[in-house]
Amino acid sequence: MASTSRTRTGRGRGRGGGGGGSSSLPPPPSTLPLIIEEFFIVVYEDPLVKKALPKKFADYLDGQEPAKVYLRAADCGPRLWTVEVLFDGQGRMYLDKGWENFAIAHGVDFGCFVHFKYEGDDVLTVKVFDGTMCRKYYYSDDEDTDDESDDDVKPCIHPL
Numbered sequence: 001m002a003s004t005s006r007t008r009t010g011r012g013r014g015r016g017g018g019g020g021g022s023s024s025l026p027p028p029p030s031t032l033p034l035i036i037e038e039f040f041i042v043v044y045e046d047p048l049v050k051k052a053l054p055k056k057f058a059d060y061l062d063g064q065e066p067a068k069v070y071l072r073a074a075d076c077g078p079r080l081w082t083v084e085v086l087f088d089g090q091g092r093m094y095l096d097k098g099w100e101n102f103a104i105a106h107g108v109d110f111g112c113f114v115h116f117k118y119e120g121d122d123v124l125t126v127k128v129f130d131g132t133m134c135r136k137y138y139y140s141d142d143e144d145t146d147d148e149s150d151d152d153v154k155p156c157i158h159p160l
Contacts, residue, residue, distance in 0.1 A: 036060040040115045047108045048100040050086065057118070058093035066122045069095070071102050074117075074127045075137060102126075107136055 036057045043051075065087050070080040083098035108114060111131030116124045128136045 036118070038115065038117045040113050043108060043110055043112045043114065045110075047103050047110060047112065050094045050096045051099055051114075053093045053095065053116070055091050055093075057116075058087070058091055060118075061093075065093075068098075069122045069124055071095075071098075072119075072123060072125050073102075073106055074125050076106075080123065 036054070036059075039054050039057055041051055041053065066085055068082055068084050071083055072078070072080050081098060081102045083102060084096045086094040086096045088094070102108075106126070106128050107130075108128055109130075113129040113133070115127040115129065117126075119125055130136055
């Protein structure tokens with residue numbers, strides 16, 4: 001007597017015993033749109049020199065190549081830090097002039113993890129984590145004014 005538990009291909013029907021019909025599985029990753037909204041960098045070298053951002057994030061911008069981005073420290077008020085952006089012609093994107101001031105004011109140091117969230121309109125919200133993987137929290141200084149220059153490195157007081 002022949003067994004009827006196998007299909008013509010010789011394989012069982014797998015879990016769920018479904019077979020046939022439409023699948024509820026998501027499309028393969030290669031067909032999904034690339035959305036890079038959050039990423040992080042680890043500071044292994046001098047924290048005050050230009051910082052390379054992930055190539056996938058530069059690819060996500062799809063040739064828009066902004067001349068500058070605006071960094072906002074999470075939970076540190078509305079102040080935006082203007083940072084010039086460099087592209088190396090090979091798809092790499094770097095935070096350049098203005099990064100040093102942001103890094104000093106927010107305690108970015110060797111071993112820090114810096115988390116970025118792209119908010120659109122060239123704005124990145126930033127969270128800094130120290131070498132113990134704990135987030136550095138800051139608070140706004142009530143004496144700050146809206147017309148401060150980006151050369152002033154005192155937008156937030158050091159950790160709470």
